[in-house]
Amino acid sequence: MLKIWGRANSSNVKKVTWLCEEIGLPYERIDAGLNFGVVNTPEYRKLNPNGLVPTIDDEGFILWESNSIVRYLAAKRAAGTICPTDLKVRADAERWMDWSSTTLAPSFIPVFLALVRTPPEKRNLQAIEEGKKKTDDVLGRLDGALAGRKFILGDHFSMADIALGPVVYLVQNVYPEHPKFANFDAWYARISERPAFKKVVALPIG
DSSP states (O other): OOEEEEEOHHHHHHHHHHHHHHOOEEEEEOOSGEEEEEETTTHHHHHHOOOOOOOEEHHHHHHHHSHHHHHHHHHOOTEEEEEEESSHHHHHHHHHHHHIIIIHHHHHHHHHHHHHSSSSGGGGGHHHHHHHHHHHHHHHHHHHHTOOOSBBTTTOOHHHHHHHHHHHHHHHHHHHOOOOOHHHHHHHHHHHHHHHHHHHHHHOOO
C-alpha cells in the first residue's frame, strides 16, 4: 500500500491525499511534521533529505515534492482523466501546478504565518497588508484565467485543480475578506463541493 508521510492539515500533504481520494487509491498516512516530529530523524532524512512533507513510498519508490508526487500518481493511476495525456494540455496543467507553488503560495504564506502561527502582539501589520495586496493581485490573475472555464483546464477537473485547491482553502479561511472574483468564486464553489475535498482538504487550520 502507498505510504504518505505528513500531517493531515498540511496543504502540500492535502494535494496527495486529495488525489488519492479522487481516484480511489488506498494509502496509509503517517503523521510527520511540526508537533509530530519525525522529519528530523535519520531514518526520515534518508527518505527526504529536506526534512519536509510529504514523502511517499510507492512499492519501494521514494518520492518527495508534492507537485511531483501528484504528477507521478496521476500519470500512473489516472492518465486520461485527472492527468491529461495530450502533451499540450498536460503542460498547461503542470504550468498551473508550478504557478501555485511559485506565485500563489508565496504571496499568501506571510499572511498565513502572521495570522495563524504568530501571536497578535508579535505580528508585523505592514507585512500582513503587503501580503494581502499581493494575494489580491494573484487571485485576480487566476480569476481572469478562469473566465469561461469550470475548472483550471476547462470543463474537466484535473491535477491542476488539486494543486491549487489546498492553498486556496487556506486563503478562503484565513483571509475571507479578500476581494470577490466571480470566476474564482464559482470555481472554488465547484471544487469545495467534491466529496474528496470535504474529506481531506476542508480540515481545521493549524
